[in-house]
Amino acid sequence: MRWRLFLLTVCYAVPFGVTGSSMSVQDEPVVGLNSLAEVEFSHLSQLDPNPLGEKALAIHPEQWKHAETEHFIYHFVHGYVATPVSVEAEFHYRVVAKELERDQPPGDIKSHIYIFENSEDWRQFQALGKLEPWTGGIHSEGSLFIQRDPSYKFSGNTLGHEIVHLVMHRFYTAGIPRWLDEGFAQYISKDAHASYQRARGYLAKPHTEAIAPQEFMPLPVLLAFTYPPSDHVHTFYNESERLVRLLAETDKPSFLKLLDALARHQPLETGLREFYPTTFPTVSVLEQKFRDYASKDFGSSLQQANN
Numbered sequence: 001m002r003w004r005l006f007l008l009t010v011c012y013a014v015p016f017g018v019t020g021s022s023m024s025v026q027d028e029p030v031v032g033l034n035s036l037a038e039v040e041f042s043h044l045s046q047l048d049p050n051p052l053g054e055k056a057l058a059i060h061p062e063q064w065k066h067a068e069t070e071h072f073i074y075h076f077v078h079g080y081v082a083t084p085v086s087v088e089a090e091f092h093y094r095v096v097a098k099e100l101e102r103d104q105p106p107g108d109i110k111s112h113i114y115i116f117e118n119s120e121d122w123r124q125f126q127a128l129g130k131l132e133p134w135t136g137g138i139h140s141e142g143s144l145f146i147q148r149d150p151s152y153k154f155s156g157n158t159l160g161h162e163i164v165h166l167v168m169h170r171f172y173t174a175g176i177p178r179w180l181d182e183g184f185a186q187y188i189s190k191d192a193h194a195s196y197q198r199a200r201g202y203l204a205k206p207h208t209e210a211i212a213p214q215e216f217m218p219l220p221v222l223l224a225f226t227y228p229p230s231d232h233v234h235t236f237y238n239e240s241e242r243l244v245r246l247l248a249e250t251d252k253p254s255f256l257k258l259l260d261a262l263a264r265h266q267p268l269e270t271g272l273r274e275f276y277p278t279t280f281p282t283v284s285v286l287e288q289k290f291r292d293y294a295s296k297d298f299g300s301s302l303q304q305a306n307n
C-alpha cells in the first residue's frame with residue numbers, strides 16, 4: 001500500500017505524473033487535499049455485487065487500483081484522476097443529503113465508481129451497458145462507470161449529475177420516475193456547480209435552460225418516459241429540470257413529501273392533490289402554470305429561473 005500525499009488544485013487541472021512539489025499552481029488557488037490512499041482489492045471494505053463491476057475489472061486487470069472514502073469506493077488507473085472524482089463525489093453526497101434534509105439511510109452501503117482512462121478499454125466496456133445520453137456515463141444498479149481522459153480539464157456538471165443519481169439510488173432504492181431522477185440530478189448538480197464557481201470568486205448563477213414554446217412536451221408525455229427519448233434528449237433533460245425546480249422552489253417541504261410518495265410509486269396526480277392542494281391540485285393545473293415557467297426567459301441571455 002502506498003501513501004502518497006500531494007496537493008491538488010481546486011480546478012482539477014492536474015497535469016500528468018504530478019507528485020509533490022511539481023504540482024502546477026499557476027492557474028488556480030491551491031487547497032490542501034490529500035490524495036486517495038490506495039487500498040488493495042482484497043482489503044476493500046465492501047465488494048460490488050454488480051456483475052458489470054467484475055466485467056470492468058476484467059479489462060486489463062493489471063491496471064486497476066482501488067481506494068475508498070466515507071461513502072464511495074473507487075476503481076481507477078491513476079490516483080491523480082481518481083482523487084478529484086472522489087472530492088466531487090463526497091461533495092455531492094453532502095449536497096444531496098442536505099437538500100433531502102436527511103441523514104444517511106440505515107444500512108447504507110458504499111457506491112462503486114469505475115474510472116476508465118483508455119478509450120479502447122472504454123469502447124470495449126460500453127458494449128455491456130447503456131450510456132446515459134446526457135453524460136456519457138453508465139449508471140447501473142447503484143454503480144457508476146465513467147471515462148476520464150487525464151488530459152481533459154473537467155468542467156460543467158456532468159460528473160455531479162451522475163453522482164446525484166448514485167446518491168438518490170441509495171436514498172430511494174425502489175426507484176423514482178425518470179423525469180424526477182433526471183430533473184433532480186440536473187437541478188442539484190447545476191446549483192452545486194454554480195456555488196462551487198462562486199466559492200472560486202466567479203459571479204455564477206445556476207444556468208437553467210428555458211424550453212422553446214414549440215418544443216414543450218405536454219406533461220403526460222414527459223411523465224411517461226422511462227428513458228430519455230433519443231429524438232428530444234435536450235428538451236427532456238431541461239424540461240425535467242425546470243419541473244423539479246418549480247416544485248422544489250414553490251414549496252420545499254411539500255416537494256420532499258411528494259418525492260417520498262413518488263418513490264413509493266404513487267401517481268403524481270395523487271401526490272399533488274395531497275401535498276400541493278392549493279398551488280397545483282392536479283396535473284392539469286400544474287401543466288398550465290408549468291408551461292409559462294418552462295419557457296420563461298426563452299431567447300434571452302439571462303436564462304435563469306431563480307430570479
Ligand SMILES: [Zn+2]
Pocket residue numbers: 132134161162165181182185
Ligand atoms: Zn442522468
